[in-house]
Amino acid sequence: MLQNIRVVLVNTSHPGNIGGAARAMKNMGLSRLVLVQPKEFPAVDATARASGADDVLDNAQVVDSLEQALVGCSLVMGTSARERSIPWPLIDPRECGAKAVEHARGGEEIALVFGREHAGLTNEELQRCHFHVHIPSNPDFSSLNLAAAVQVLSYEVRMAWLAAEGAPSKVEKFEANSLRSNELATMDEMELFYEHLEKTLVDIGFLDPEKPKHLMPRLRRLYGRSAVNRSEMSILRGILTETQKVARGEPHKRKD
Secondary structure, three states: OHHHEEEEEEOOOOHHHHHHHHHHHHHOOOOEEEEEOOOOOOOHHHHHHHOOOHHHHHOOEEEOOHHHHOOOEEEEEEEOOOOOOOOOOEEOHHHHHHHHHHHHHOOOEEEEEEOEOOOEOOHHHHOOOOEEEOOOOOOOOOOOOHHHHHHHHHHHHHHHHHHHOOOOOHHHHHHHOOOHHHOEOOHHHHHHHHHHHHHHHHHOOOOOOOOOOOHHHHHHHHHHOOOOEHHHHHHHHHHHHHHHHHHOOOOOOOOO
């Protein structure tokens, strides 16, 4: 089950932090590390700080974008240390661990996303997350080392997993009697939907691409908290396709 949970580090500048994160992950039973454009990797400092978690580093996946890192994920949670212009569902590390384990036990792919050491995640990157995770540290000295932040969330995942061992989760019971159509849409499926939605809104004149304001981020937030499943996604994409046809003046043909 824990193999369904990946840790994603975005633009890490110091290789030692990658090694420290790998060690923290292995301590808690996590093994899947994804690196988005790390400044330096592989590196001697990363191996030294890993202190024996070499297998996590050896199997780490290096990708060019956060979008690539999240392919296949149904639940994405990103760390955030500061207030944002658009409110987003905010949870603490304990809730993060519980959600990660509940969904992973149902066979879904989960991503825990950590930002740059100096600036964290951008607003655009955070908008790709279903939940923002805030670690309630001392407000007078709140900055955590990247590896320490990974340790906190990995620990909460471990504790939630230990608590869940021996008893089937609600997700498992539901999965046993559900069809594939009831599985949550993956992150890449959601991204294709957002692209389709934005293009449709432009086509019908509802969205001005020159003055988008915060429409798409707000719609991302709306659908992100709705837990859209694959069957519902098919309906939404169908509605958008028919809307585009009408906007182009094509005759409507209803399928019986």
